[in-house]
Amino acid sequence: xxxxxxxxxxxxxxxxxxxxxxxxxxxxxxxxxxxxxxxxxxxxxxxxxxxxxxxxxxxxxxxxxxxxxxxxxxxxxxxxxxxxxxxxxxxxxxxxxxxxxxxxxxxxxxxxxxxxxxxxxxxxxxxxxxxxxxxxxxxxxxxxxxxxx
Numbered sequence: 001x002x003x004x005x006x007x008x009x010x011x012x013x014x015x016x017x018x019x020x021x022x023x024x025x026x027x028x029x030x031x032x033x034x035x036x037x038x039x040x041x042x043x044x045x046x047x048x049x050x051x052x053x054x055x056x057x058x059x060x061x062x063x064x065x066x067x068x069x070x071x072x073x074x075x076x077x078x079x080x081x082x083x084x085x086x087x088x089x090x091x092x093x094x095x096x097x098x099x100x101x102x103x104x105x106x107x108x109x110x111x112x113x114x115x116x117x118x119x120x121x122x123x124x125x126x127x128x129x130x131x132x133x134x135x136x137x138x139x140x141x142x143x144x145x146x147x148x149x
Contacts, residue, residue: 009033009040014047 009030016022017030033040058064089095 011043011047014040014044015051018044018047018051 013026013030017027022030034044035041
């Protein structure tokens with residue numbers, strides 16, 4: 001097989017590969033080049049189009065696909081559906097999301113958030129607790145004043 005310089009191969013090399021006339025090393029080399037070099041892949045596709053009428057045709061493509069699928073190893077039903085083997089119902093992420101949403105709605109409808117807001121409003125009205133922004137502003141201006149000195 002004439003390997004051209006760099007990473008190129010000839011059209012004859014591609015035809016030989018397509019007909020199965022390569023050694024295992026040569027086939028591995030060409031397959032690696034097909035994955036890495038777009039120009040060689042384009043040449044491969046051109047050769048494939050030229051050979052299209054000489055390639056064997058499937059009599060029944062649907063039957064062929066069914067036979068291939070039937071020959072694949074059967075996987076665990078849980079693994080196929082995305083579940084981990086032996087995972088209990090309360091270990092699913094959906095259960096945790098549903099539980100968190102339920103607890104949030106329970107707290108929201110019970111009025112617990114309203115009580116927190118009412119107590120904070122009362123403290124602000126009494127003037128006993130300054131707002132967070134006022135405290136942050138006071139800290140920042142104090143820091144700037146110390147830098148000026």
